[in-house]
Amino acid sequence: MKYLFVVAALLSGNSALAHHSTATNFTQEIIEVAGTIEQIRFQNPHTSIVVKIDAAEGEAPFWLIESDARSTFERKGVNLDAVAIGSKVKVTGRKGVRPNTMFLRELMLEDGTRFSSNGTGRD
Amino acid sequence: MKRALLAVSAVFITGALQAQQSFEGVWILDRIVEETPAPLTAQGMAVQAAYDLLNDDPSLRCEPASLGRIWGNPNSRTGIHLVDGNLQLEHELFDVRRTPSPEGAGAAPTLAHNLQDTRFPALGTQTYEIDGEKLRIASTGHSAGYIRTGTGYPQGDGGSATETFWREGEHLMLELVYRDPVLFVGDYRILHRLAATGETSVPVYNCTDADYDWFEQLNAEATGGAKP
Numbered sequence: 001m002k003y004l005f006v007v008a009a010l011l012s013g014n015s016a017l018a019h020h021s022t023a024t025n026f027t028q029e030i031i032e033v034a035g036t037i038e039q040i041r042f043q044n045p046h047t048s049i050v051v052k053i054d055a056a057e058g059e060a061p062f063w064l065i066e067s068d069a070r071s072t073f074e075r076k077g078v079n080l081d082a083v084a085i086g087s088k089v090k091v092t093g094r095k096g097v098r099p100n101t102m103f104l105r106e107l108m109l110e111d112g113t114r115f116s117s118n119g120t121g122r123d
Numbered sequence: 124m125k126r127a128l129l130a131v132s133a134v135f136i137t138g139a140l141q142a143q144q145s146f147e148g149v150w151i152l153d154r155i156v157e158e159t160p161a162p163l164t165a166q167g168m169a170v171q172a173a174y175d176l177l178n179d180d181p182s183l184r185c186e187p188a189s190l191g192r193i194w195g196n197p198n199s200r201t202g203i204h205l206v207d208g209n210l211q212l213e214h215e216l217f218d219v220r221r222t223p224s225p226e227g228a229g230a231a232p233t234l235a236h237n238l239q240d241t242r243f244p245a246l247g248t249q250t251y252e253i254d255g256e257k258l259r260i261a262s263t264g265h266s267a268g269y270i271r272t273g274t275g276y277p278q279g280d281g282g283s284a285t286e287t288f289w290r291e292g293e294h295l296m297l298e299l300v301y302r303d304p305v306l307f308v309g310d311y312r313i314l315h316r317l318a319a320t321g322e323t324s325v326p327v328y329n330c331t332d333a334d335y336d337w338f339e340q341l342n343a344e345a346t347g348g349a350k351p
Contacts, residue, residue: 024176024273043331045182045216050341060342064335071215071326072198098177098335100342 026066026094026103033063033102034090042080044069049080049107051091060100065091067104083109145290146258149202149325150317153294155195157314161276167306174275182272185330187217187235187243189270189278190262190286191299194315201317202325203258203288210251210258213325223249223260232264238327247284258288270301270311279306294318 035053047067055061067073073080088110093102107115163171181188193201193214202213212221218237224230232248247262263283270278282303289296294316301311342348 041331044328045185045330046333048338050338055345058346061345062338062341064338069198071328075198101335101338 025098026096026101029095030092030105031095031102032090032092035061035063035088037083037085037087037089038062039085040080040083042070042073044071047073047080049083049091049104051089062100063091064096064098064101065093065104065107066096066101078115080115144205144253144258145256146203146288146295147205148295149200149320149322150295151200151320152194152197153316153318155313156296156316157312159310159312161270161274161301161311162307162309163276164306164308167277167303170277170306171275174269174277176272176275179269179275180272181245181268183332183334185217185237185332186241187214187219187245188268188272189245189265190247190284191270191276191301191313192272193217193219193246194286194297194299195271195313199328200320200322200325210260215325215328217330218328219243219246221246221249223251223262226250226252226261245278256289260286262286276311277306279303281305282307291316 033051033053035051037049038052039048039050041048041050047070049065049067051063051065052061053063070080090108091102091104091106093105096102104115161167182192187193193216196216199215201215202211204211204213209225210223212223213219214221219235220237221235222233224232227250232250234242234244234248235246236242244264244266245268247265249260249262251258251260253259261283262285265278265280265282265284267280268278270276278301282301282305284302285298285300287298287300295318297315297317299313299315301307303311
């Protein structure tokens with residue numbers, strides 16, 4: 001199984017001061033959503049991934065998965081533009097203060113490719 | 124003849140090395156060494172209590188909230204250079220550019236701006252002096268807002284800030300001190316340690332507004348509801 005890690009500043013002390021404060025915009029509660037990638041905004045100051053879930057009638061179907069800046073990812077050699085729109089994914093992360101938002105901890109594609117905040121590597 | 128040329132070259136090279144100030148280079152935050160809690164007055168506490176992080180953070184509009192906000196940002200570069208004797212600071216975050224005036228030169232103060240020439244009054248007007256091995260930048264006239272967008276520490280329009288830089292081995296130290304007679308009862312001090320990146324330039328940031336309107340609109344359209 002391919003295993004691609006992406007280092008992010010999520011768990012570092014510095015993240016408390018990040019673009020809009022990660023510490024205050026996201027809770028410590030870890031949640032998971034599954035759906036398809038609708039949109040990727042690979043940009044500064046935040047990379048955002050919109051995931052569409054199978055929502056019940058009247059339930060908001062879109063989730064905003066936020067992560068680090070494009071420049072931070074690029075310095076790790078990661079290009080999120082390579083991830084295909086429409087891919088099925090399972091995402092875990094810190095639940096946001098805003099509805100339907102989370103801060104990326106790990107994103108897993110159907111083929112087993114993972115993006116996480118734990119380190120860099122592939123197996 | 125060769126010896127004479129070598130001697131002249133050595134003099135020039137030595138001069139060039141001496142001309143390079145110890146604070147010049149491209150730097151990145153290594154860590155916050157120390158931060159005193161902001162010593163808020165009752166009025167300062169009231170402003171902090173009114174802070175709404177979901178709406179009041181200027182970062183959502185690609186604007187720097189404060190000097191503290193810029194220096195505290197992880198993973199972004201700052202270039203500090205003397206160009207023709209004039210100090211220039213290039214911050215990667217939000218592409219902020221600062222050109223403080225030399226202290227006592229009587230030059231008209233300039234506001235910090237980005238590459239599109241959007242002005243940032245939150246950073247105030249700035250002067251600098253080089254005192255031996257230390258670089259000191261003083262700023263006043265910051266627009267009212269927030270120094271820390273996580274905690275909502277307020278910034279008043281009657282306050283001042285001093286950034287003092289000095290070298291400690293390979294690192295560049297930065298002490299940022301805010302004073303405000305209305306919002307603080309004493310100094311609000313943050314000590315940073317910066318590391319050299321070895322780069323010669325700062326990459327363009329090209330910030331895209333990080334607001335949530337577009338996302339909220341997506342769900343509003345999908346559910347037939349009004350945008351919050």
